[in-house]
Amino acid sequence: MPEGHTIHRLAEDHLARFGGRPVRVSSPQGKFSDSAALLDGQVMTGVDAHGKHLFLGFGGADEPGGTGEPGGTGEPGDAGEPEHTGHTGAAGWGWVHVHLGLFGKLGFGTDPAPPPTDTVRLRLAGGGHYADLRGPTTCALITAPEKQAVHDRLGPDPLRVRDGAGDGHGEKAWTRISRSRTTVAALLMDQKVIAGVGNVYRAEVLFRHGIDPYRAGKDLTRREWDAIWADLVALMREGVRHNRIDTVRPEHTPEAMGRPPRVDDHGGEVYVYRRARMPCLLCGAEIRTATLAARNLFWCPGCQRR
DNA sequence: GTAGGATGCTAAC
DNA sequence: TTAGCCTCCTACG
Numbered sequence: 001m002p003e004g005h006t007i008h009r010l011a012e013d014h015l016a017r018f019g020g021r022p023v024r025v026s027s028p029q030g031k032f033s034d035s036a037a038l039l040d041g042q043v044m045t046g047v048d049a050h051g052k053h054l055f056l057g058f059g060g061a062d063e064p065g066g067t068g069e070p071g072g073t074g075e076p077g078d079a080g081e082p083e084h085t086g087h088t089g090a091a092g093w094g095w096v097h098v099h100l101g102l103f104g105k106l107g108f109g110t111d112p113a114p115p116p117t118d119t120v121r122l123r124l125a126g127g128g129h130y131a132d133l134r135g136p137t138t139c140a141l142i143t144a145p146e147k148q149a150v151h152d153r154l155g156p157d158p159l160r161v162r163d164g165a166g167d168g169h170g171e172k173a174w175t176r177i178s179r180s181r182t183t184v185a186a187l188l189m190d191q192k193v194i195a196g197v198g199n200v201y202r203a204e205v206l207f208r209h210g211i212d213p214y215r216a217g218k219d220l221t222r223r224e225w226d227a228i229w230a231d232l233v234a235l236m237r238e239g240v241r242h243n244r245i246d247t248v249r250p251e252h253t254p255e256a257m258g259r260p261p262r263v264d265d266h267g268g269e270v271y272v273y274r275r276a277r278m279p280c281l282l283c284g285a286e287i288r289t290a291t292l293a294a295r296n297l298f299w300c301p302g303c304q305r306r
Numbered sequence: 307g308t309a310g311g312a313t314g315c316t317a318a319c
Numbered sequence: 320t321t322a323g324c325c326t327c328c329t330a331c332g
Contacts, residue, residue: 198314
């Protein structure tokens with residue numbers, strides 16, 4: 001689940017449910033209890049997402065002493081970082097920083113909320129809705145400067161681009177990629193290079209552009225990179241909209257090809273991800289898999305060129 | 307019932 | 320490069 005599109009969608013969903021209203025905050029599991037007590041009853045004043053990091057901003061006029069900076073200085077002044085639509089307003093005194101990691105999940109529901117199980121790290125409730133966070137890598141109350149530090153160590157996020165792909169926000173990523181001897185597969189997963197791409201988008205975008213995952217970054221052409229970046233912007237936006245990853249072009253959908261839909265999991269339609277040893281939808285070659293930096297890589301040896 | 311894997315990342319060696 | 324974190328789900332007996 002959790003690639004960048006999931007996180008941006010969660011930011012929107014939190015804003016829609018809890019934005020601008022006081023929220024009941026608790027940590028049934030206990031690991032976030034102290035912070036939850038500080039936050040309980042505070043107004044959710046804004047949300048933000050960068051790559052796979054989710055930020056929920058709390059606090060308004062009355063600012064408890066000690067905890068936070070006089071927040072709200074606002075935008076990452078980070079060079080080349082676009083303005084973004086998700087960040088609404090400044091948190092008066094704190095942000096809840098959430099990273100789902102590999103297993104984390106955030107689930108929404110409506111009242112009456114069931115009794116939380118003992119794995120619920122964070123429960124938000126208000127306005128007839130609740131949200132339960134389980135298994136995150138990170139769930140911490142941070143200040144505005146601490147939030148900024150997170151932005152500073154992340155590369156450009158295709159989902160923070162305001163209007164399409166032609167505005168050059170992939171430039172910063174290109175600068176690093178075009179000078180690197182590291183494989184494109186590794187670079188795409190490096191959040192310092194580009195933020196929000198995970199294992200599925202990596203495999204799929206490389207397939208869609210016919211690029212072998214082991215090609216060195218410096219051997220990518222400018223034209224290829226521009227196309228990849230534009231594609232990620234479009235694909236990930238669709239991912240946010242539908243809350244799942246679909247990467248097959250219209251002419252390759254199950255309906256268009258008269259083939260059975262993907263059944264192996266809850267995901268959308270893809271070309272190569274988790275299709276090892278199955279025939280490529282386009283050329284029929286066996287999809288290959290390998291381990292790279294402890295993650296599973298998938299590609300088509302027929303369609304993707306070194 | 308149990309093992310193992312998963313769309314992630316970090317710290318330590 | 321590896322172990323470790325944290326939870327849920329599937330496959331296999």
